[in-house]
Amino acid sequence: MQLEGSACGSAAFRVRVAGSVLLAAHLAFVAWLMLRPLDVPWVMPANLRPLTTIRADLALGGAQAARRIGEGLVLLAPLGVLLPMAHGRIDSRPLPSGLRTTAAGALVSVGIALLQSGVPGRVVDVDTVLLNTAGVALVYGAVVPAVRARLRRRAGRPQRRTVPVEETAQGRTPTIPRVGIAP
Numbered sequence: 001m002q003l004e005g006s007a008c009g010s011a012a013f014r015v016r017v018a019g020s021v022l023l024a025a026h027l028a029f030v031a032w033l034m035l036r037p038l039d040v041p042w043v044m045p046a047n048l049r050p051l052t053t054i055r056a057d058l059a060l061g062g063a064q065a066a067r068r069i070g071e072g073l074v075l076l077a078p079l080g081v082l083l084p085m086a087h088g089r090i091d092s093r094p095l096p097s098g099l100r101t102t103a104a105g106a107l108v109s110v111g112i113a114l115l116q117s118g119v120p121g122r123v124v125d126v127d128t129v130l131l132n133t134a135g136v137a138l139v140y141g142a143v144v145p146a147v148r149a150r151l152r153r154r155a156g157r158p159q160r161r162t163v164p165v166e167e168t169a170q171g172r173t174p175t176i177p178r179v180g181i182a183p
Contacts, residue, residue, distance in 0.1 A: 012088050012090075013088075015085060015088050016085075016086060016087070016088035018085070019082055019083075019084075019085030019086035019087075019088065020086045022078075022082050022085070023079070023082040023083065023085075023086050026078050026079070026082060027108070030075060030076065030108075030112065031112070033075075034075075034112050034116060034122070035112070035115055035116065035119055035122075036119070037119055037120040037121050037122070038119075038120065038121025038122060039121065040121045043121055043122075043123050044123055045123065046117070046123045046124040046125070047123070047124070047125045047126055047127060048124070048126050049126070050126050050127065050130060051127060051130075052127065053125055053127035053128075054069065054127050054130075054131070057069055069131065072127070072128055072130075072131025072132060072135070073131050073132075073134060073135035073138070074135060075131075075132055075135065076105050076108060076109055076132040076133075076135055076136050077135035077136060077138065077139040078139070079101070079104065079105045079108065079136045079139075080101060080102075080105065080135070080136040080137065080138070080139030080140035080141075080142075080143065080144065081139055081140070081143050081144060083100075083101045083104055083105070084097060084101055084140070084144050084148075090148045090151045090152055090155070091152070092148070094144075094145045094148075097144070098137070098140050098141065098144070098145075101136060101137075101140045101144075102133060102136055102137045102140065104136075105132065105133050105135075105136030105137070106129065106132075106133040106136075108132075109128070109129045109132035109133055110129055112132075113125070113126075113128065113129055
C-alpha cells in the first residue's frame, strides 16, 4: 500500500485508520444486534418475495410503517460513509465508488441474512436486504460526493484528472511520456 505524504503522520492515513476502526465497531454492533437469539413462542416463515414485508408495513399505517421501514434503512446506512472513509481516496470517481459501496453493503446485508437463518427466533427477509442496501446507497449519495469535493478544494487538487494536451499539425493530442525503442 502506497501512502501519500509522510507515512504514519499523514491525514489520509489517520482517516483510513479511523474509518477502519469505526467500520469494525459498527459491524460488530450490527452482528451483536441481529445475530443474537430471540426467545419467542413462534416465528413467521421466511419472506423470499420482494416488497411483501414493505407492503405489509405500509398497511399498518403511517407512524408504524415509517418506524419499521426506517429501521431497515438505518441499520447498515453508516456503511455508506464508513466504507469510503476506510478506503481513504478523495480522487475516486463518484459512480464507480458508489456502486462498490452499495454492492459491499448488499453483500454485508445478505451475509447477515444468511447467518440469521441459523439463529433461533430469526427469519430471513429479502425486504430487509433491500432496505439495508437502499440505506447504504442513500447515505453514500447524500454525504460522500459532497465531502470529497470539499476535501479536494481544500487540498487544492483539480476537480477532474486531466491529461496534458499539446497542439500539433494534426490537431490536439494527449501528451504521453514516450519510451525509447532500442535499435
